[in-house]
Each structure stands twice: as C-alpha cells, then as structure tokens.
Amino acid sequence: DGGITQSPKYLFRKEGQNVTLSCEQNLNHDAMYWYRQDPGQGLRLIYYSQIVNDFQKGDIAEGYSVSREKKESFPLTVTSAQKNPTAFYLCASSIWTGDNQPQHFGDGTRLSIL
Amino acid sequence: ELKVEQNPLFLSMQEGKNYTIYCNYSTTSDRLYWYRQDPGKSLESLFVLLSNGAVKQEGRLMASLDTKARLSTLHITAAVHDLSATYFCAVDRYGNKLVFGAGTILRVKS
Numbered sequence: 110d111g112g113i114t115q116s117p118k119y120l121f122r123k124e125g126q127n128v129t130l131s132c133e134q135n136l137n138h139d140a141m142y143w144y145r146q147d148p149g150q151g152l153r154l155i156y157y158s159q160i161v162n163d164f165q166k167g168d169i170a171e172g173y174s175v176s177r178e179k180k181e182s183f184p185l186t187v188t189s190a191q192k193n194p195t196a197f198y199l200c201a202s203s204i205w206t207g208d209n210q211p212q213h214f215g216d217g218t219r220l221s222i223l
Numbered sequence: 224e225l226k227v228e229q230n231p232l233f234l235s236m237q238e239g240k241n242y243t244i245y246c247n248y249s250t251t252s253d254r255l256y257w258y259r260q261d262p263g264k265s266l267e268s269l270f271v272l273l274s275n276g277a278v279k280q281e282g283r284l285m286a287s288l289d290t291k292a293r294l295s296t297l298h299i300t301a302a303v304h305d306l307s308a309t310y311f312c313a314v315d316r317y318g319n320k321l322v323f324g325a326g327t328i329l330r331v332k333s
Binding site: 140142149150151152153154157159167199201203205209210211212213214215216217219 | 227232254256258263264265266267268271273311313318319320321323324325326
C-alpha cells in the first residue's frame, strides 16, 4: 500500500544535540511538507519542498533544517538552535503544490527533551 | 497574513444530536480542507472544498464553503460515538501551503 512512513515514532533529545526525523513516501508525490503540532494548537508549516534538491522555509523554520536528495525522502533535522523542540512532528506529501488534492500525512514523530 | 479561526474549540455532544463547527478565515482563498485527527494519530482528509457554494457530504458529516463570507461549516447530523476526534479546517494560502485552524475537539457522549 502507498503511504508515508515516519520514524521513529518517539524520539528524545539531549541538550545541544541535533536529531533527525525520517520521512519516506511511496506515493510518487512531488511535494513534501513538515509541520509541527503543539498541544491544543493547529499545525504550523516548518519547511516544504516542491521538487528534488529544492526546498523553502515555512512559517517556523528557525532551528530546523531539511534536505531533499531523493523524491521519496524528506528528512527533518531539529538542531540545537531550536530551544523548544518538544512537539508532535508530521510529514505530509501531495501530488504537487498547485494541485487540488489534499495532503497525505504520516503517523508522526513525538519529540521530547531529556 | 492569513488567519484561520475555528469555533468552538471544544464540543461535547449527546449521541443523536446535531451541531455545526465553524471555520472563518481572514483573506481570500479558493481552497479549503477539512481533516480529522484521532488522539496521537495522523490527519485523515475528510473534504476538499474548491469553490463558493461547494457542499460535500460523507455519512453524518456535511461541509460547505462560502468564499464571500470567508466561512466554512462542518455540520454533524445525529452524532455517534465514533465521530469523537479533533477536526481541523485548513485554508490554502497559495501553492498548497496550508494554514490550519486550532482544531475542534469533539466528544460524543452516549
């Protein structure tokens, strides 16, 4: 079955440590997105990518970095510069950014501080 | 800057009752999405609304869009326990970059 796989499901970060969240899709979608969800809030866009080797900052990109070396993969690194990283992180994909189809979401990674 | 407001933020309903969730947004957009999220889970797409006057229905849920009023509604008919979840509306700024509302937590009591 086609879908989006995020790993790990739970992740713990120590002070000063960078951690990387994995996102892989086999839907052959061109566009991929990273969102952050805090308790009781909606999702906020961190980064998005429309094609391989290209990505743009979203609304809350500070303290995060991404890469898009393959169409299927869009990993997110939470750097030590992100002072409040505890949140639920969701990866999504869509056919392309101009399409009317909804974004498809992975199951998320819950990141906590040790 | 596009802002999206949902209300109510929390809704406790009795089974069998009807209710409506409202989604207001601040700037022009021609695409609006409704998603459902179960606790600790991912988001599931419910409806895509693309034009003024669009109405879509799936089971006990019906969504509508009024682009002139910048308002979408999600109407729940004869609620059942399985509908308990958090419901989000999301508005397309441009290029499928979405701005989400804060979500409405729905609890259906038997």
